[in-house]
Amino acid sequence: MAKPDLSVEISGIKLRNPVMTASGTFGYGKEFSQYLDLEKIGAIITKGLSLRPKAGNPTPRIVETPGGMLNAIGLQNVGIDAFIQEKLPFLRTVNTPVIVNLYGNTLEEYGALAEKLDRLPEVAGLEVNISCPNVKQGGIVFGTDPAAAAEVVGLVRRSTSKPLIVKLSPNVTDIVRMADACVSAGADALSLINTLTGMAIDLEKRRPVLANVTGGLSGPAIKPVALRMVWQVSMAVTVPIIGIGGIMSATDALEFILAGATAVQVGTANFLDPSAAQTVAAGIEDYLAKNGIGHIKELIGALRV
């Protein structure tokens, strides 16, 4: 039998397979390069980038929870200039699309950053993280208000001609409204979900475990919520969807694809197994081969409800 075709396209970004690494869980690719073949995965999404270097939160920043983990890294990153100088050179040597995850604390930051990234040929696309507090509007999170989200997305849209992926926060009443707002404002694709806001407490110390008090829940625990949201959004929008949330195995990934995702991202699983993304991609290929499915596209949204 012919090898199954795993290639997919996300608004012009051609991926050899639908498995990417989730922002913040895979550094800048290099950290994991000895554990897997970076050219066997679909794309690398880099750690959330901001205009200026960002210190992030005090420690502890992570804590394990049942079936998941909380993180409150606080979006620590080197900033766009150091990214270009220190991180891009390695990524340039890898024949795999690089998608840059970015965020700002003001509208202007999003815009300025998108403009700078637009000029980098190594960057295949942008993934806009809108789960950040808008410091100018008293900390209201861009990603939980459709109007604010549309404003950010619209601005970034005008600042770049690169493929524009918007990453949705699950901490909302109506994920479909958020998705619609972002697509109307110019998103080429949507990725979901980011982390659910949670908290852990140290009984003995009578304190929150995380210095930041709350953090973002990721890992297998959130998979059912993520699957539900991907499915809901896939019924409502026509742009490609990238499914994220607790994907540990090819089976998990294929479930997201059935629910309507064109591609997926592997996040927390990278910590359990640094070669997880490659293993998931290989597992999808095996599954297609075993089931005589010629192209992964036959499974996208193939859920029968």
Next chain:
Amino acid sequence: MAKPDLSVEISGIKLRNPVMTASGTFGYGKEFSQYLDLEKIGAIITKGLSLRPKAGNPTPRIVETPGGMLNAIGLQNVGIDAFIQEKLPFLRTVNTPVIVNLYGNTLEEYGALAEKLDRLPEVAGLEVNISCPNVKQGGIVFGTDPAAAAEVVGLVRRSTSKPLIVKLSPNVTDIVRMADACVSAGADALSLINTLTGMAIDLEKRRPVLANVTGGLSGPAIKPVALRMVWQVSMAVTVPIIGIGGIMSATDALEFILAGATAVQVGTANFLDPSAAQTVAAGIEDYLAKNGIGHIKELIGALRV
């Protein structure tokens, strides 16, 4: 040393200890009576009750997920009349407060049910589940819209003089707004959280596992989200809070109490261990004794942030 005092009061309902059983996970008490001493727990909350018998959803109705489970029982229940005839007689023999969880698909149903329950001396209080679709308003869920929630709560408030607990849904952008709306409308106490909406997929069948497609996520997986919401709400309201979500042990329960809960409910844990609620209560007593804490009240909201 004197035995520690575990008693708490929820708007007039006196509990010997802060551990109740969560609605829908403990039937009508009797089902579990051979596995634990019902007079060693704080209160029994019965399965969600409606005015008329309700068939519920087709099967499969439950599925295990990583660190949790999804259920789509569809609020099957015997209806108020059979409840009074078949379930209350047993509950009357148990010297433990009975709180009735109730719901409606229209405002009128909530009101009529509350009126009927108001006349039953065996019922110590009402817990209003507002996570139900409002059939008259095109299925919008009462519990995700502050105005709709306030309307339901206001109506129930006018229909009963019993202690009124409102149970909040976590599937909202801003849990504090929901809490405020319910308290303003007359809630004596708040219980949170109900289940997070999720989904599971059967890869081989290419179908949702649940006949209802989506279901409610419960169990340890949701604990971080529940703790966070209890903490946020406890900072905003002055009425007592009942913490729910993934409580498996006394440690879990005490974390919720530190976060601001006056009492807790044990749900999914009853399935793993039918004596879980009693074990949790005993564990809290042990903890207080070991740490020289005379009264559980010393721990309520004692989190240092």
Next chain:
Amino acid sequence: MQFKSMVISNVQVSPGYFRMRMTAPPAIVAATPGQFVMVRVRDAIDPLLRRPFGIFDLGTFTTEYTDCGRQTFCEILYKVVGKGTEMLASLHHGDHLDLLAPLGKGFAAGEPAEEKILVGGGVGLAPLYFLAKELAKTSKVRLFAGGRNKEDILCITEFERLGVETYVATDDGTLGDQGLVTQVLEKHLAATGGSKTLFACGPFPMLKAVAGIADRYNLECQVSLEGYMACGVGACLGCVTKGKNHSEETPDFRCVCKDGPVFPYRELKWD
């Protein structure tokens, strides 16, 4: 009751099928065939829920290792299908489990004079062995066992040792007749007469076929169902099946865990 149990043995009886013997309190002997146990596989959150298994056998064995010189046990026969059963299969003598047992309503034995016909599909044989042991004491018992292939036909020798007459059918003909066990059953019924009772356990389509046969031949028939379970005690309403009077307006849902798993087939809606 809820109790801690120690694994005594856990042996593969056919590829992918295991038979596990566990200690149990003496009170377990009150259990009737068709009742089941809920096993907590690990004292952790993965797997989270208990797993239900029919009681395959019960008894007491003599051992020097207990003060009274004997030990009550219960056995399950299970197929490895997912995470929980995989973990069960990896347990050894001395490992510990937490059990709820006996649960649910078992088979009603019926008139001793009547011939008893047991119909099992694959691992559906599990509760039928315990049942055959009881029935064979007073009645003539026949077993019709079906499966996809010879690997799915379990413990036939054990049934024969009880004096049970066995009939086997496999989809691929690798053991016994080729075809469905219900076809073999129907052929047998057509050829024989007399008053008989049917007892069936297996996949839903098989049970439905058996119910149809019972109807056509006007025989009493009890079926043992499966259902996705959380509580096992009738509280969560996860495991329900439709009772004969079921409709949207007048719901008649029965709990497989509490009202069943064994039901007279006439009590159920078979659509």
Next chain:
Amino acid sequence: MQFKSMVISNVQVSPGYFRMRMTAPPAIVAATPGQFVMVRVRDAIDPLLRRPFGIFDLGTFTTEYTDCGRQTFCEILYKVVGKGTEMLASLHHGDHLDLLAPLGKGFAAGEPAEEKILVGGGVGLAPLYFLAKELAKTSKVRLFAGGRNKEDILCITEFERLGVETYVATDDGTLGDQGLVTQVLEKHLAATGGSKTLFACGPFPMLKAVAGIADRYNLECQVSLEGYMACGVGACLGCVTKGKNHSEETPDFRCVCKDGPVFPYRELKWD
């Protein structure tokens, strides 16, 4: 590298402390003292994250059970504190684990002529044993070991077999001097002279005290830190600690997993 490992032995060396020997690929011998491993305790989601442990010892033993007649191993010394270490403690010879190793930056050995002073608090002794083994080949080595009570003082005999001179202090005086190990260290330094290097591993307050002592006596000093880790490879930024130039505007966070766990104390901010 990432590899599957088999537990060779897992013995309790003091109440609540275990020493586990595991198979490792020959390439592990390139590891330097102070580097660590990340252990995946179970191939399931509970516990979810890997657990980090310093390398206690490395080597090769002769065995008939491998084709080449020998087997490389690595050892960890760990304290049971929570779910992950509890599960580790329950493992036996023949059980399997998944490891990432060696990770991070270890200790720099320094000048052979210099006397080496090792300071360990509780299970902080773990990486110091591997270090002592290397250093003792060429240098005079002294170990200052501290703990709450005698149960926290681990493997002293093993250190002494290497020719290391040992000094012990416990909070309750149940072994060695009563008091803090840093007090004993400081007394020793005050009484002796010469060029020395300090190597410390233990709880943060102890490390801070050692750093203070190094400062006062103007000695080189390397400390090994702990941090809550997810990835172990510098990607998640969970484990960071503040570098000496850190400020909100010009963040200087170092990854304990990748830039450490061993740092010259002057590289860190000790507030």
